[in-house]
Amino acid sequence: MHLPDGLLDPITIVVLWIITIVFMIFGYFKMNNLFKNAESDRLIPYIGVLAAVIFAFQFVNYPIPGGTSGHLVGGTLVAVILGPWASLIVLFLILVVQSLFGDGGITVLGANAFNMGIIGGILGFYIVVLFVRLLNHTSLKKEIKVTLSTAIGAYISIVLAALICGIEISLNGIISIQVAVPAMVFWHLFIGIGEAVISALIVYYIYKAKPDFITTEAIMGV
Amino acid sequence: MNRFIEKYKKTLLYTSIIIVLLIVVLAIGFPLGFLSGDPDGLERTIIDSQGETWLETLEAFWYPILSWIENEYIAGIIGLLLTLAIAIGLFNLMKYLRNKRITRTHGS
Numbered sequence: 001m002h003l004p005d006g007l008l009d010p011i012t013i014v015v016l017w018i019i020t021i022v023f024m025i026f027g028y029f030k031m032n033n034l035f036k037n038a039e040s041d042r043l044i045p046y047i048g049v050l051a052a053v054i055f056a057f058q059f060v061n062y063p064i065p066g067g068t069s070g071h072l073v074g075g076t077l078v079a080v081i082l083g084p085w086a087s088l089i090v091l092f093l094i095l096v097v098q099s100l101f102g103d104g105g106i107t108v109l110g111a112n113a114f115n116m117g118i119i120g121g122i123l124g125f126y127i128v129v130l131f132v133r134l135l136n137h138t139s140l141k142k143e144i145k146v147t148l149s150t151a152i153g154a155y156i157s158i159v160l161a162a163l164i165c166g167i168e169i170s171l172n173g174i175i176s177i178q179v180a181v182p183a184m185v186f187w188h189l190f191i192g193i194g195e196a197v198i199s200a201l202i203v204y205y206i207y208k209a210k211p212d213f214i215t216t217e218a219i220m221g222v
Numbered sequence: 223m224n225r226f227i228e229k230y231k232k233t234l235l236y237t238s239i240i241i242v243l244l245i246v247v248l249a250i251g252f253p254l255g256f257l258s259g260d261p262d263g264l265e266r267t268i269i270d271s272q273g274e275t276w277l278e279t280l281e282a283f284w285y286p287i288l289s290w291i292e293n294e295y296i297a298g299i300i301g302l303l304l305t306l307a308i309a310i311g312l313f314n315l316m317k318y319l320r321n322k323r324i325t326r327t328h329g330s
Contacts, residue, residue: 001264006280028316035317044313045233049240051309052302059298061262069260093312097305101297102286165264175271183270187263 001073001165001188002098003112005105009172016168017110023118024092027085034086034215046213047082051090053202054078055097062194070191073161075120076128076154077199080146081206083216084125091117111168115161124157125216132220142222143207146214151200155192162188 008016034040054074061069079087092113099106131149138145166184170177206213261269268277291297 001262003264004277004280005282005284007268032320035320040317042230042233044310044317045230045237047313048306048310049237052306053240055305056298056302059294059301061260063260064263066266067260068266069262071262089312090309093308094305097301097308100286100288100304101291101301102289105282106284106286107282162263166267169264169268175268179271180267183267184263187266191263 001112001115001161002095002104003108003115003165003169005107007105007169007172008108008111012168012171013107013111016108016114020088020092020110020113020118023088023122024113027088031083031085031089034083043213043215047086047090050078050081051094054090055094057198058094058098064187064190064194066187068187068190070187070194072195072198073116073120073158074199075116075122075161076124076150076157076195077202079121079125080128080150080153080199080203080216080220081214083219084122087121087125088113088117091121115165115168119161119164120157123160124153127156128153129220132222136221142217143204143211146207146217146220146222147200147204149220150203151196154199155196158192158195159185159188162191 034043054072054077057072057074059071061071064070073091075087075091078090081087082090092109095104095109095112095116098104099109104112128146128149131152132145135145135149140148162184163181166181167177169175169184170180203214260266265277288297288300291300
């Protein structure tokens with residue numbers, strides 16, 4: 001879902017840059033909680049590793065039937081682990097590194113961060129929160145609730161991000177909205193399955209190996 | 223230095239294990255062809271609508287400075303290490319700025 005340079009019209013590029021910058025500045029002040037506890041010194045190397053893991057997963061394209069491939073975006077996954085605001089910063093810096101290799105454009109970094117960090121990460125996280133609260137009425141274990149909700153949140157957020165991306169690329173008038181949106185959503189209905197499975201597996205693994213690395217339990221209300 | 227290693231022994235150990243695992247996955251994934259070379263969802267949508275050559279003629283305002291690395295395996299490892307370094311540096315900087323702000327607030 002990495003938009004290349006030259007695909008979006010200038011107004012869309014500027015608007016999405018502004019929205020992304022505003023969210024990142026707001027997020028910087030909102031994520032102070034991440035650094036409040038004494039353990040935060042130990043958390044930072046793990047944040048680095050998590051960013052590297054997401055970079056590696058975005059590099060790995062898994063095959064989708066029909067001559068297409070998909071890769072993990074990881075926005076919802078990072079948001080569940082570190083919180084929605086930190087996830088936007090992490091996704092943004094991953095996109096910056098990828099753009100150095102030509103994977104995604106530099107002028108459209110704002111748009112890519114909007115799609116994968118704000119829709120995929122922040123919105124995805126609040127979908128997870130919604131489902132966790134619904135599952136709180138069941139007798140499921142905490143880690144199962146969060147794992148299932150992560151899968152659902154990751155899936156929905158990827159399809160939504162694809163829908164928004166379809167609208168963005170149609171705004172330049174080259175590809176019509178009637179073509180771009182259904183095609184983007186169709187392919188991401190399949191790609192989203194991979195996103196959901198990988199995100200859920202990683203969250204479940206963290207719950208088993210290092211549960212205190214999930215820093216958002218209080219926000220999720222689990 | 224020894225004190226630093228002692229303090230972060232576990233963290234450093236886990237970090238090294240995960241990085242080595244990722245490098246191994248990338249190293250095995252490319253030669254085995256497990257990783258798909260097909261276009262992703264966005265590229266597929268553009269190619270189906272405009273054709274592959276149109277996608278290649280899109281004009282960029284800049285030249286990606288690391289795109290000369292053609293070997294995907296090497297690019298993956300460099301990108302991985304770069305991401306790790308930038309993320310740790312950036313979050314340490316944010317923590318430092320936060321602490322500085324708090325100190326200044328308490329001082330005044």
